[in-house]
Amino acid sequence: MDGRALAAVRPSGRQLAWQEMEFYGFIHFGINTMTDREWGEGHEDPALFDPSGLDADQWVRSLKSAGMTGVILTCKHHDGFCLWPSEVTKHSVAASPWRDGQGDLVAEVADAARRHGLKFGVYLSPWDRTEASYGSGTAYDDFYVAQLRELLTGYGPIFSVWLDGANGEGPNGKRQTYDWDRYYAVVRELQPDAVINVCGPDVRWCGNEAGDTRPDEWSVVPRQLQDAERIADRSQKVDDGTFSRLVRSDERDLGSRAALAGHEDDLVWYPAEVNTSIRPGWFHHPAEDGAVRSVDELFTIYLRSVGGNAGFLLNVPPARDGLVHEADVAVLESLGRRIAAFRERRVAAAVTVSSGEPGDVATAWPERGSAPWRPDDADARPAVTLAFDRPRPVEAVVVGEDITQGQRVEHVVVQGRSDGRWTTLGEAHAVGYQRILTFPPTEVDAVRVELPEFRDTPVVARVAAIGTGL
Template sequence: MTAPAVSGRELAAVRPSARQLAWQAMEFYGFIHFGMNTMTDREWGEGHDDPARFDPSALDADQWVTALKSAGMTGVILTCKHHDGFCLWPSDVTAYSVAASPWKDGRGDVVAEVADAARRHGLRFGIYLSPWDRTEASYGSGTAYDDFYVAQLTELLTRYGPVFSVWLDGANGEGPNGKVQVYDWERYFAVVRELQPDAVISVCGPDVRWCGNEAGETRPDEWSVVPRALLDAERTAERSQKADDGTFARLVRSDDRDLGSRAALAGHEDDLVWYPAEVNTSIRPGWFHHPAEDAEVRTVEELFAIHLRAVGGNSCFLLNVPPARDGRVHDADVAVLEQLGRRIADFKDRRIETTMTVSTDELPVLTLELERPKAVEAVVLGEDIAQGQRIEHIVVRGRDADGRWTTLGEAHAVGHQRILTFPPVEVDTVTVEVREARDTPVVARVAVIGAAS
């Protein structure tokens, strides 16, 4: 069926901001869920737990950050406050924080320790501040709670140096007065823009789009140019987790599989935005550490497959790694992260040197000639997304030593990076044919990856 007539040049004219470009280049970073829930063995605490329960005996932020860096991550986002309301920093507007705990005699600051450790190890730092607070009495009251939330947001954005991401989910439930807070999202966004203009606002925010599940699943084609309606924070909140149960983390919906093809954008041509995707999941079944899950850490094979699909599917990959009650990442998680880092590095190191020629046609063909026939298993392609997302269909073909051509893979969306994998095949030439495009393609990189020995 012929796609509706949508102007390709208009679609290609939608471009990312500088903050979105910098974020996309990070590709892979970590989430740290840690707090009162870690101490109580919960996922969603109900609030009001005794601060005396927060007393990690060996908290080591350098160990956390080192574990993430070993996997190849470029940043870390900390759950500074989860839904229970317990703050990992000494907030001026609530007594429910580390300042009321016995940890470091009430003089500790987990946010400061993680921010400092990230800087020491060359990772960027981000914050998560739950909009839902099950301890704060003003929750559900309207402006008074917005004032409270903005005060905490301001503390986090002014005390701990540069922030690359403010990660906002849509959790929303009844407060102590039985009311549900209607969040003033635009006010929150304005505070971030004023205090940390380089930070992306993610998920319930205008810069980075949630992929739609927490299982690590990815769409066949991920587009960064989508209808503006997807920016609606309340829409995202409605599709977010609503209850403290274990089913949502592995739930994958079949709807919304195509958000940005020409057919999907028909009728929205005059109201499009650059809103790229982030794939998020946890290394364990839960987001917080639970001793019962120490034998359920995801394997390196599963994590590497998610990494290839996400980072190789025009998305960034956010992987949660929850420290244990003593304040250290468990040995099982550390071991898998180190293995994952080696697997990712090995994949990159298997890039084969080629001689490339490019046809001068309107829709180019990139021809990559190997010095001699070699077994290959992937092709990596990336656009210069500062010029928009232009490629709509590519076909990758390989020629064997006898001159026979075989189709190795094809895709529609490319964007920042597309990794096409296929069973190992020996070839001496690989072509990447651009079959459809929204405007003249601007290819930033292309590589052939040799098969693992």
Template sequence: MTPPARWSAVRPSARQLAWQAMEFYAFIHFGMNTMTDREWGEGHDDPAAFDPAALDADQWIRALKAAGMTGVILTCKHHDGFCLWPSDVTAYTVASSPWRGGRGDVVAEVADAARRHGLRFGIYLSPWDRTEASYGSGSAYDDFYVAQLTELLTRYGPVFSVWLDGANGEGPNGRRQVYDWERYYAVARELQPDAVISVCGPDVRWCGNEAGDTRPDEWSVVPRALQDAERIAERSQRADDGAFARLVRSDERDLGSRAALAGFEDDLVWYPAEVNTSIRPGWFHHPAEDAAVRSAEELFGIYLRAVGGNSCFLLNVPPARDGLLREADVAVLERLGRRIEDFRARRVTATATVSSGTAGDVATAWPGRGRMPWRRDEADPLPGVRLAFAGARRIEAVVVGEDIARGQRVEHVVVRGLRDGRWTILAEANAVGYQRILSFPPAETEAVLVEVPRTRDTPVLACVAAIGATS
């Protein structure tokens, strides 16, 4: 099947482009559940239980920045309904707690700390509220939710992400709330037009699990039906346990190939994926999990597959009851940041030649995007970029990135290495998108050839880089 030209005409918005370039950022789950040692609170816990006396948002942000993260999303309110800011529409907030003498505002402290350290700030506001009496009543609860959303989007400066999930339970009247998603989206668009609306939203798609698992090929151009928020709601976590964070589903492994898009040719959207998981088994801090912090190597592997697989990586790091990140988490984040920096620093200096046209700056752009991407001539039967080294080099990965402002076009990429006059295949993949990191056993090569044998339109590459092996 020849792909219709309009497939490559599906393009990201400016907010989606800015989000994709962030690559790696944090979730902070913190609140009443932290104090009660639960994942899902039932609501109505005594606000006096919230008193994180040592809370230090700068400590949180320094640790996230050390890991190489570019932003942070705070759980401003989880399903239990306790608000980390002094909301005007409920008394169930930090203003009713002893913390900071009832004058504290966790949202403000985290937003301010993020700005001080150069990270962008985002919010999570649970649509399910197990304390609010109007939940399940319809428009009255929508009014309540929109009031809180408005507070968060007008009091704390620029927001890069409004992160929504489909958590949904019964209200006091025994009814489930039917969320007015379109109204929520309209408020976010009006108040924070540069923010992406994620997961139960039109801008960023959930990868489908909370284990950090990634697809073999991730496509950003997918059927519009994937934006159906209710479908995501059906697959959201429904139990108070840490097992959900390690659950990997094997279905829906292909969302955007030619075969997957057959029948949807006229109803496609740009809907890129976010890979999310937690540094611990649970999303909130639990003392019993202090010895179960994931290793930097495991997280680096997820980073390579997510950020190197046309996705962004959202890693949850939960502070403890006293308001501080535990040293085990901080140490892992620091090691992870060093691992990422080391990987980037091993980019091999190379001279680029191309099969047609001019190479632009594709060989020097990474990490980052080239200002002069390479676009092959229309008549070029087998587009390719060759990276020549000063001498034989051992390499273990090649990074390829498209200029996604012009769509996602590459459908197959092959990486070959040159040794003693012979080319051998080192790696190959299908989807590329914003960035694809193709890893392979270390190989000694004099040059690398990146070929694009199948595309949806003229390929436009923003970066091509070879990564040297560690030994």
């Protein structure tokens, strides 16, 4: 298989901007919050929606404290209740006592996100258990597109339109065949810079909601993985309380040369997103206030997702009073401190490369560099060496490719030098936008990153060694 052809598949501008966001939040809030449900039945009384202390700024501050760069709001979940005053249904906040029927929660969250420097995205469930036209075909598509247009024209720039494949009524219920291409066209028309996630062509679902990550994540994959109906078929079908932690053992390798065999002429750039919730459920349930995930667990998911060539989408559900619960707030603040401390432990080093000019490869993390390193085409085993001023304990190495030039690296080996001897600390296959390789703390005076296998001459954007802080 021609590696250069694989390396020639590149991200769009919107995909590149999304990848650089790295870590962002999901907010599940609505009628289900009031009824203590995960999936509403539809037709719930709008009078139930009256969160007395709702503070969108508190939501956004909580997400930002964790180091997140954006927020996606569940503007409408499967129950059909809209968090904005939609003109095509009466089942919305306009029929509720909240803000005396004059409220618009989508606007409040979008404005709060802008005030705090976060990007804003929307979730609009394709399944609507209240709307009478659901299951009718084009009439329902007209209804859904009308709501999509409202969200994409009234709330400023949108970075993500998050679409799942929810269609959970089962074989004996109403079945709507979604006109995905029509939905995509509306997004491209109204918000051309927005990525369309999951049941969409821009960002791929990692395949579970547990926060599990693949050993190697590839961004160049067969086009068939973009099939929205295939994705929907693997999505949650019933609210049974088990799906959120289900991890399948299949599809662990989607993009190695072996996995791409037979698909060489039909490949796409389709990067992965890891989505999970800070709690067992996606909506807030008082019974789960003692089950908020620990900082250690969330930081591990962060390292494996943001450090595994994927985006990290973490759900944080506000409580019935309209505030993020203090238990979640505390964990988010601690997570933000943990991430900041990790970044601050980058070890200063003198850089040498096996060929070519190093550019700013050794100083371009966590900032964005502008001069990546490209070894000579004849360099059969490209390597970057970071030499320290004295032996230091190191526990991780960050490596990132310049993905504007595709995903090229197929094997990376990290070695450490102690007493003049080199030993292997870690290795992986896929790198892509960013790979964080962790290992037991080891005292070394230099780190070497070798790239023994690649699809085309590597173009490396960043290499950093992370100390233990001791």
